[in-house]
Amino acid sequence: MNEIRFHNTLSNRLEALAPLHPGEVRIYTCGPTVYDFAHIGNFRTFVFQDILRRFLLSRGLRVMQVMNLTDVDDRIIQKAAEAGVSIREYTEKYIEAFLADMAALNLQAPEEIVRATDHVEDMVDLIERLKEKGLTYESEGSIYYRIAKFPEYGKLSKIDVGGMKAGARVDNDRYEKDDARDFALWKAPKPGEHFWETRIGPGRPGWHIECSAMAMKYLGETLDIHTGGVDLTFPHHENEIAQSEAATGHPFARMWMHAEHLIIEGEKMSKSLGNFFTLRDLFMKGQKPSTIRYLLLSVPYRRQLNFTGDSLKQAEASVERLRNFVTRLKTEGFAAGSNAKIEKLADKAEEDFDAGLADDLNTAFSLAAIFDLVREVNTAMDRGEFRQQDAPRIVAAMQKFDPILAVLNDDDADKLAKVGFVPKKPRMNAEAVEALIEQRNVAKKRRDFKKSDEIRQQLADSGIILEDSKDGSVRWKYK
Numbered sequence: 001m002n003e004i005r006f007h008n009t010l011s012n013r014l015e016a017l018a019p020l021h022p023g024e025v026r027i028y029t030c031g032p033t034v035y036d037f038a039h040i041g042n043f044r045t046f047v048f049q050d051i052l053r054r055f056l057l058s059r060g061l062r063v064m065q066v067m068n069l070t071d072v073d074d075r076i077i078q079k080a081a082e083a084g085v086s087i088r089e090y091t092e093k094y095i096e097a098f099l100a101d102m103a104a105l106n107l108q109a110p111e112e113i114v115r116a117t118d119h120v121e122d123m124v125d126l127i128e129r130l131k132e133k134g135l136t137y138e139s140e141g142s143i144y145y146r147i148a149k150f151p152e153y154g155k156l157s158k159i160d161v162g163g164m165k166a167g168a169r170v171d172n173d174r175y176e177k178d179d180a181r182d183f184a185l186w187k188a189p190k191p192g193e194h195f196w197e198t199r200i201g202p203g204r205p206g207w208h209i210e211c212s213a214m215a216m217k218y219l220g221e222t223l224d225i226h227t228g229g230v231d232l233t234f235p236h237h238e239n240e241i242a243q244s245e246a247a248t249g250h251p252f253a254r255m256w257m258h259a260e261h262l263i264i265e266g267e268k269m270s271k272s273l274g275n276f277f278t279l280r281d282l283f284m285k286g287q288k289p290s291t292i293r294y295l296l297l298s299v300p301y302r303r304q305l306n307f308t309g310d311s312l313k314q315a316e317a318s319v320e321r322l323r324n325f326v327t328r329l330k331t332e333g334f335a336a337g338s339n340a341k342i343e344k345l346a347d348k349a350e351e352d353f354d355a356g357l358a359d360d361l362n363t364a365f366s367l368a369a370i371f372d373l374v375r376e377v378n379t380a381m382d383r384g385e386f387r388q389q390d391a392p393r394i395v396a397a398m399q400k401f402d403p404i405l406a407v408l409n410d411d412d413a414d415k416l417a418k419v420g421f422v423p424k425k426p427r428m429n430a431e432a433v434e435a436l437i438e439q440r441n442v443a444k445k446r447r448d449f450k451k452s453d454e455i456r457q458q459l460a461d462s463g464i465i466l467e468d469s470k471d472g473s474v475r476w477k478y479k
């Protein structure tokens, strides 16, 4: 089997995966900031992370993945205060929606999903450790990390730290700092907004300390893989490294994997451009969960994903093609016997599928392996070269792919129903309605009222209303 190699942002190279604890891969994933519904760009990154974990599981590795929910954030605290509700009350709706959206896209739940609000104590502990080591200073009730004390700062994002101008805004806060590069570990309370009363004073944690504290609490001081979208490399992940490594003296994450962004029709997604979509927006437009999952996984994570109407159509057709192929395998009758060539095709497709994923999750290569198989098997079937005993072998190959792709099961309607969308049934056409009415008339003449009632019900279920008039004729209309 091929060695698993992933691109590590830290070394900027492909590296062999070598978990610290043999057989188990410990992963930390920056989760969503829950002040709004997640958008499909966010889900591009979450789908990448799902493919990562599913691939590792397919290799028989244990996965311990922790994802946080950022429910402490300046915007959340401000919005909750404006709405006059607690942070929990404000974020609950978005957390629920996020978990439901994850399920709709067949994203496996990480082993732990943790909230920042449940870990303020751990963050305070970590800030105290940094304080003891002389890495912090206080200003106007806030506590800052002194970057100058961590010479390796910049090693992940490769930014030129010296070139960062004084006064440049690298963080979301508007507090007084000694050096523009420094960032807040702990923020002083703002009037009317929520704060925590703690050993290091009243206030709230900065965003970066949340992830360092939660990652190390659940995964130990050194994790195998830390993931996120490219925009998190700087400053978020750079700051996580500075906090964690200065506190422990050990490497924080051995491997950093970052997903390139999703853009829409060649442009950045933004509310002002009107091209900003949540998953629910797409469901409203009639897109299926499996189409979106397929599209998001089909572009390897380090390539920018251009989300277009055409790419959606292609993704839908690809899923359809795979599902039809499995149906054909299971339902068509084939002549007895087996064809050695088919067995070989299946072996090759399985090997290539795995090799693609082992090569830095090259999903495009893995999908090409499947579609080659589908094409060749379809041709063999059309030519009568496919035999009865070949079918289970090919079905088995498809069943090996799907724990990672997770699109073969035709359950889109159920998935949509779970997030509150009931797909519209196509209208029954007028000819079909007339034909059923005629059958009902015949049944009535035979005095088969059971049958005629059944037909009336069938029409009613399809949204057709019947009106029996006195002269015996029947009029009908759509509901």
Ligand code: AMP
Residues within 6 Å of the ligand: 030, 031, 032, 033, 034, 040, 041, 042, 043, 044, 045, 070, 227, 228, 229, 230, 231, 232, 259, 260, 261, 262, 263, 269
């Ligand atoms: P946020 O909710 O902003 O904290 O983001 C959640 C995740 O989505 C992070 O890993 C981000 O890096 C990622 N992300 C944000 N925008 C995009 C985008 N357009 N394409 C891909 N990933 C994104």
Ligand code: ZN
Residues within 6 Å of the ligand: 029, 030, 031, 211, 236
């Ligand atoms: Zn994070």
